Amino acid sequence: MLKLENVTVAASNGDGEELEILNKINLSFETGKMYAITGPNGGGKSSLAKVIMGIYQPAEGRLYLDGKDITSTSITERALMGIGYAFQNPPRFKGLKVKDLLSIAASNRDHGNIERLLRVVGLCPRDYIDREADARLSGGEFKRLEIAMLLARNPRFVIYDEPEAGVDLWTFEQLLGVIAGRHKANASSTTVVITHNERFLRAADEIVLMAEGEVKERGSADAIWPMIEDDIACRWRTTCGGELDEAECYR
Ligand SMILES: Nc1ncnc2c1ncn2[C@@H]1O[C@H](COP(=O)(O)OP(=O)(O)OP(=O)(O)O)[C@@H](O)[C@H]1O
Numbered sequence: 001m002l003k004l005e006n007v008t009v010a011a012s013n014g015d016g017e018e019l020e021i022l023n024k025i026n027l028s029f030e031t032g033k034m035y036a037i038t039g040p041n042g043g044g045k046s047s048l049a050k051v052i053m054g055i056y057q058p059a060e061g062r063l064y065l066d067g068k069d070i071t072s073t074s075i076t077e078r079a080l081m082g083i084g085y086a087f088q089n090p091p092r093f094k095g096l097k098v099k100d101l102l103s104i105a106a107s108n109r110d111h112g113n114i115e116r117l118l119r120v121v122g123l124c125p126r127d128y129i130d131r132e133a134d135a136r137l138s139g140g141e142f143k144r145l146e147i148a149m150l151l152a153r154n155p156r157f158v159i160y161d162e163p164e165a166g167v168d169l170w171t172f173e174q175l176l177g178v179i180a181g182r183h184k185a186n187a188s189s190t191t192v193v194i195t196h197n198e199r200f201l202r203a204a205d206e207i208v209l210m211a212e213g214e215v216k217e218r219g220s221a222d223a224i225w226p227m228i229e230d231d232i233a234c235r236w237r238t239t240c241g242g243e244l245d246e247a248e249c250y251r
Pocket residue numbers: 011012013021039040041042043044045046047048088
């Protein structure tokens with residue numbers, strides 16, 4: 001189980017002012033469950049993933065993995081403990097080929113395995129294996145490569161940050177199947193999908209709704225989805241007609 005206790009993350013807004021981008025987050029992720037995190041843009045979802053991965057350090061609060069305090073451990077240490085994160089906007093790698101990145105992630109040079117991983121994310125090995133993993137790959141191609149790298153590492157606590165972003169409709173179906181299928185096949189893994197996609201939300205055991213740097217709701221898809229629909233309608237009316245006060249949108 002991974003647990004966050006009162007985790008607050010602050011960052012500079014560029015004007016010398018510190019903003020709280022995560023505010024006293026209390027959240028636990030149980031082993032064996034698949035979670036979806038959703039919420040409005042800028043609500044703190046990627047920041048939550050980054051504080052779990054050790055990319056952001058909390059100003060306050062503690063993180064625990066299976067009861068062990070990991071708050072002051074580095075990104076590398078967390079990766080070795082089995083935490084993995086596929087970025088919303090993956091960084092590009094100049095001078096490295098697709099096959100190099102996948103062999104590093106898979107810790108071997110088994111071509112069969114690398115080709116299989118490429119196929120799983122809908123990239124034809126013949127066309128991609130020798131290509132440079134730099135800015136010449138399209139957004140969707142790189143997103144799929146990033147997911148293949150995470151699948152290769154097979155961490156026990158895995159966070160996908162908007163795996164659907166920029167991915168075409170044909171590949172989306174395949175990715176949803178791969179992510180949910182991997183999760184089901186490994187009872188000791190925890191999968192977290194940050195998403196704006198209803199299909200991912202419905203595939204999850206639990207939805208966490210984040211906004212304004214806080215966890216607003218959590219529960220089953222059946223319980224949370226109607227709230228999200230209400231909230232979307234509420235926001236729409238607020239911006240378009242002002243029939244409802246914004247304060248009514250979030251409980
Ligand atoms: N390193 C940083 N420095 C300053 N502000 C940051 C930093 N990282 C995130 N923020 C701010 O924190 C807020 C939450 O950002 P975050 O990326 O976590 O949102 P998100 O929920 O992932 O949004 P989206 O759905 O658009 O991906 C935003 O207002 C963002 O500008």
